[in-house]
Amino acid sequence: MSTTEEFTSSSIDQTRIGGQTVLEYYAECQRDETKAVAVAAIETMIQVMEKSEAETLQGLVKEMNDVIDILKRTDGNVTSIESGCKLFIRFITLESSVLLENLPFNQCLNMLIARGNKFLGEMSRARLKIAQLSAQFIENGAVVLTHSLSKCVLEVLKGAALDGKRFHVYVTQSGPDNSGIKMFNKLRAMNISATQILDAAVGYIMESVDLVLVGAEGVMENGGVLNKIGTYGIAVCARSSNKPFYVVAESFKFVRLYPLNQRDIPCNLKYNSSVIKENCGDTRFEHPKIDYTPPDLITLLFTNLGVLTPSAVSDELIKLYL
Amino acid sequence: MDKQAIEAAKISGHKMTPAEKKALRQAKKQEKLKGSSSSEISVQVKEATKKLSNTSISPQQPKTVTDDVAEQKPDGDTTMTTVGRMGEKLESSILNTNKLQHVETTKSKKPQLTKAERRALQESQRATKTAALPSDGKSSVKTPINKPEEKSIDVKPSKDRVTPAAGIVSKRDSRSLFGHLPQRDPTLRSIPQLLPGCGLNLTPSSILHPVILRLGLQYANGRICGSNARCLSLMSAVCQLIKDHRTPPDKELRRHLEEQLALHMAFLHRCRPLAVSQRNAIKHLKHHINKSIPVETSEYEAKSILVDTIEQFANERVHLAGTAISQIAANKIQNDDVILVYGFSSVVLKVLQHAFNAGIRFEVVVADGRPKLEGRVMLKRLITHGVSCSYALIGSLSHLLMGGRIHKVLIGAHALLANGCVISRCGTALVAMVARRGGVPVLVCCETYKFSERVQTDSFVFNELGDPQELLQHNGDPRLAAALTNQSSSYLVALNLTYDITPSEFVTMVITELGMLPCTSVPVVLRVQSTELTE
Numbered sequence: 037m038s039t040t041e042e043f044t045s046s047s048i049d050q051t052r053i054g055g056q057t058v059l060e061y062y063a064e065c066q067r068d069e070t071k072a073v074a075v076a077a078i079e080t081m082i083q084v085m086e087k088s089e090a091e092t093l094q095g096l097v098k099e100m101n102d103v104i105d106i107l108k109r110t111d112g113n114v115t116s117i118e119s120g121c122k123l124f125i126r127f128i129t130l131e132s133s134v135l136l137e138n139l140p141f142n143q144c145l146n147m148l149i150a151r152g153n154k155f156l157g158e159m160s161r162a163r164l165k166i167a168q169l170s171a172q173f174i175e176n177g178a179v180v181l182t183h184s185l186s187k188c189v190l191e192v193l194k195g196a197a198l199d200g201k202r203f204h205v206y207v208t209q210s211g212p213d214n215s216g217i218k219m220f221n222k223l224r225a226m227n228i229s230a231t232q233i234l235d236a237a238v239g240y241i242m243e244s245v246d247l248v249l250v251g252a253e254g255v256m257e258n259g260g261v262l263n264k265i266g267t268y269g270i271a272v273c274a275r276s277s278n279k280p281f282y283v284v285a286e287s288f289k290f291v292r293l294y295p296l297n298q299r300d301i302p303c304n305l306k307y308n309s310s311v312i313k314e315n316c317g318d319t320r321f322e323h324p325k326i327d328y329t330p331p332d333l334i335t336l337l338f339t340n341l342g343v344l345t346p347s348a349v350s351d352e353l354i355k356l357y358l
Numbered sequence: 359m360d361k362q363a364i365e366a367a368k369i370s371g372h373k374m375t376p377a378e379k380k381a382l383r384q385a386k387k388q389e390k391l392k393g394s395s396s397s398e399i400s401v402q403v404k405e406a407t408k409k410l411s412n413t414s415i416s417p418q419q420p421k422t423v424t425d426d427v428a429e430q431k432p433d434g435d436t437t438m439t440t441v442g443r444m445g446e447k448l449e450s451s452i453l454n455t456n457k458l459q460h461v462e463t464t465k466s467k468k469p470q471l472t473k474a475e476r477r478a479l480q481e482s483q484r485a486t487k488t489a490a491l492p493s494d495g496k497s498s499v500k501t502p503i504n505k506p507e508e509k510s511i512d513v514k515p516s517k518d519r520v521t522p523a524a525g526i527v528s529k530r531d532s533r534s535l536f537g538h539l540p541q542r543d544p545t546l547r548s549i550p551q552l553l554p555g556c557g558l559n560l561t562p563s564s565i566l567h568p569v570i571l572r573l574g575l576q577y578a579n580g581r582i583c584g585s586n587a588r589c590l591s592l593m594s595a596v597c598q599l600i601k602d603h604r605t606p607p608d609k610e611l612r613r614h615l616e617e618q619l620a621l622h623m624a625f626l627h628r629c630r631p632l633a634v635s636q637r638n639a640i641k642h643l644k645h646h647i648n649k650s651i652p653v654e655t656s657e658y659e660a661k662s663i664l665v666d667t668i669e670q671f672a673n674e675r676v677h678l679a680g681t682a683i684s685q686i687a688a689n690k691i692q693n694d695d696v697i698l699v700y701g702f703s704s705v706v707l708k709v710l711q712h713a714f715n716a717g718i719r720f721e722v723v724v725a726d727g728r729p730k731l732e733g734r735v736m737l738k739r740l741i742t743h744g745v746s747c748s749y750a751l752i753g754s755l756s757h758l759l760m761g762g763r764i765h766k767v768l769i770g771a772h773a774l775l776a777n778g779c780v781i782s783r784c785g786t787a788l789v790a791m792v793a794r795r796g797g798v799p800v801l802v803c804c805e806t807y808k809f810s811e812r813v814q815t816d817s818f819v820f821n822e823l824g825d826p827q828e829l830l831q832h833n834g835d836p837r838l839a840a841a842l843t844n845q846s847s848s849y850l851v852a853l854n855l856t857y858d859i860t861p862s863e864f865v866t867m868v869i870t871e872l873g874m875l876p877c878t879s880v881p882v883v884l885r886v887q888s889t890e891l892t893e
Contacts, residue, residue, distance in 0.1 A: 258867070258876035294874040296690065296766070296799040296866055331876070332863070347878035354872075354882050 058084065058106055070187060073113040074120025074288050075159055080107065081121060082152045091141055093129065096148075100125055111308040115254035115262055115326070119291035120159070126357065127155045162286040162340035163188055167195035170284060170338045178203040179245045181238070184210035184264040185219040186251025188284040192338070197228050205230040206241055210264055212323060238270050242277045252285040254305070257294045257353055259331035259346025261285065262305065265324055268298075271333040280335040287341050290353055295328050390472060536853060540631045541823035567602060569595045570622045574629035583732075585772045585808060586676060586704045589635040592626070593672045596643065597665050611660055612647050619644070631822050634773035634781070634810045642671055642807075645891060671807075679805040680705055682871035684712035687768070687803060690869075695720040695765045698758065698793070701783045702732035703770025705803040707739055710768070714745050721745075723764065727752040727785040729828035729854065752785050759796040767793045771804040776884065777813045778862030778877035780804075784855050787817070790864035799866040802877075806870050809884055817858040826852030
């Protein structure tokens with residue numbers, strides 16, 4: 037079925053049939069591996085908006101929430117999809133309601149799409165901004181420890197290398213999917229001196245490193261972060277050895293979650309959705325993908341909104357949402 | 359005559375020598391002084407009110423230090439001076455009100471005094487005061503009254519700000535370490551005893567609204583206890599006050615209402631120091647008195663606007679906020695949780711009841727502490743609702759919290775400070791500290807109207823002292839009873855602190871009607887609220 041045919045059918049069918057093409061489109065966006073997962077999701081959502089047949093703003097928002105639900109069912113970085121898309125909806129509907137009331141909906145839709153593209157543009161540039169901000173924290177001769185594969189951290193290290201700084205990176209292997217090996221290969225390809233270490237060797241190596249730099253899948257309301265399993269252990273080790281622990285995250289990863297402890301992380305974020313489906317909700321014997329690092333273990337967060345302390349994250353979130 | 363002379367001189371171009379000008383000015387003054395016949399009476403009124411406030415502060419019988427100092431409350435002092443000046447205005451308002459009893463007054467209505475005259479009067483009164491100081495060891499000026507052998511230092515209070523008594527402390531007397539804290543005198547239980555401290559020289563029921571009088575007694579006797587309860591009762595009483603308020607014809611509604619409000623608040627503060635929640639509510643009301651009433655509205659309309667404002671505040675910021683908090687908090691309570699609570703908190707009770715009604719299976723451990731033993735009330739309410747509970751005293755906290763059996767701690771708050779610290783019932787800090795040590799998350803449930811811009815780092819800077827007798831149980835032993843009750847001669851100081859400060863690092867999360875926030879976000883919320891107010 038062609039795309040135009042699908043989107044002219046009724047709204048209920050659209051979600052079901054549109055769901056197929058939504059996922060396909062999303063997969064296409066993700067083919068560019070340097071793109072953030074959330075950016076791909078937002079591109080998909082803009083596509084949905086352009087093809088949308090909704091008559092009212094509420095209808096449009098409902099459609100987009102349906103799309104978010106579909107995208108969350110993929111196996112991937114679900115946290116940043118949810119946070120990025122929710123922020124996207126918030127950003128575009130923050131338009132003055134007076135304007136929206138007076139214009140016919142088509143024009144409103146065009147305005148919203150224009151805002152959406154603006155948001156997308158800002159988000160795509162977020163990583164470059166972060167790299168510029170964080171460059172000053174990596175000094176010449178520094179030894180950096182990082183965990184798993186993070187595109188943000190790669191960008192930061194690339195920026196520092198281009199600046200002409202000489203530093204060394206220790207990368208953990210980061211099981212069970214060994215994404216740390218990919219990180220190591222990418223660093224070597226950029227001619228950055230790196231060493232691969234086991235996850236278990238973090239305690240051993242901590243005294244030799246100067247700083248720890250990790251990415252984040254989601255930044256919580258209190259400034260804590262969700263990241264690949266193992267991050268919490270590294271943070272505790274860093275605190276105990278008095279090494280600074282820096283987190284690099286774009287602002288679209290800020291999410292209105294507030295876990296109390298590891299148990300409190302929502303299940304759909306900890307495990308792949310396919311795994312949850314297989315076990316029909318019983319996840320006691322499954323291994324979680326992510327863990328929660330509380331804010332008191334984090335020194336600073338490097339974001340495109342600036343260099344923030346964990347307590348400033350709540351301030352930014354309140355500004356965004358209230 | 360003088361004005362004309364000066365103008366004539368100006369016109370004629372004749373330059374007046376400074377001596378001539380001085381003579382003219384003095385002549386002017388003499389005229390004015392002769393002209394007003396009631397100036398002496400006004401002096402009498404002022405001296406009478408000052409004398410009464412003097413006598414109320416200087417106690418005749420020996421009391422403990424804390425009791426002496428307790429009568430000199432900061433707010434009370436400002437109202438004493440303002441009330442003294444307001445004495446004239448109040449009298450005229452009494453004559454015009456229908457509901458209140460008419461009080462016979464021998465003083466006639468006085469014309470306005472000039473600024474110079476008032477200044478002259480104040481100088482003369484100050485002179486008489488300083489003259490009286492050596493003979494009368496206790497002056498109306500703020501000093502802590504230590505043992506009579508010690509010299510009392512004359513500290514002049516600045517115009518409208520009363521400096522606290524800190525700094526004038528005897529090294530020998532350790533009781534004065536807590537002398538700066540306000541304390542209720544437990545012997546003050548009736549209205550005639552409570553009134554004199556406000557500096558009012560009128561019969562009890564003539565000037566204060568009976569609803570406020572009743573409320574003050576209920577506070578003093580501890581019948582109404584708890585941040586929300588006190589605030590809500592205050593709001594309904596103030597509503598009644600506003601409804602019954604009658605502005606005298608020559609006064610403006612807003613000013614007069616504010617004066618009345620200040621008067622009644624001073625009385626309530628005397629009965630029991632005002633809570634942060636009450637202060638914020640009154641601040642909100644005062645803001646609306648100034649902002650929400652256009653100048654041209656009729657009295658009836660203005661009063662109905664104010665009553666609506668108060669009811670909206672009570673409804674939104676207290677009741678609905680509590681409902682919102684219970685819905686948000688219920689998301690954090692999972693099946694098979696064991697939750698620890700301390701003492702009694704209306705918000706925490708609401709949360710637990712809501713979670714129970716939503717069908718979540720959980721158990722509650724109620725921790726309790728003397729002397730108030732409020733946990734028993736909490737226990738009773740929870741059990742009648744159907745929640746399965748246990749009861750423990752505060753001494754067994756480490757056993758409870760370190761064993762991994764408790765999953766969460768839920769506490770209420772009296773107020774939240776700008777540095778993220780929580781003011782709550784004495785004992786809460788202990789619970790939070792041990793919970794932190796045991797890795798148990800601590801959740802504070804607090805409405806945003808209890809947020810305060812104050813910053814406090816420890817529990818001694820500002821607190822409330824309760825009745826020391828509550829702490830001392832003698833269990834029927836006559837010698838012990840005698841020793842404990844005769845406090846002034848013994849070396850025993852019973853310190854009954856009402857509140858304590860929980861530092862922000864012990865608190866995992868604050869649940870407000872705006873959502874779940876970290877403790878450090880309190881100033882953000884305050885900032886957002888203050889920008890909303892100024893809009």
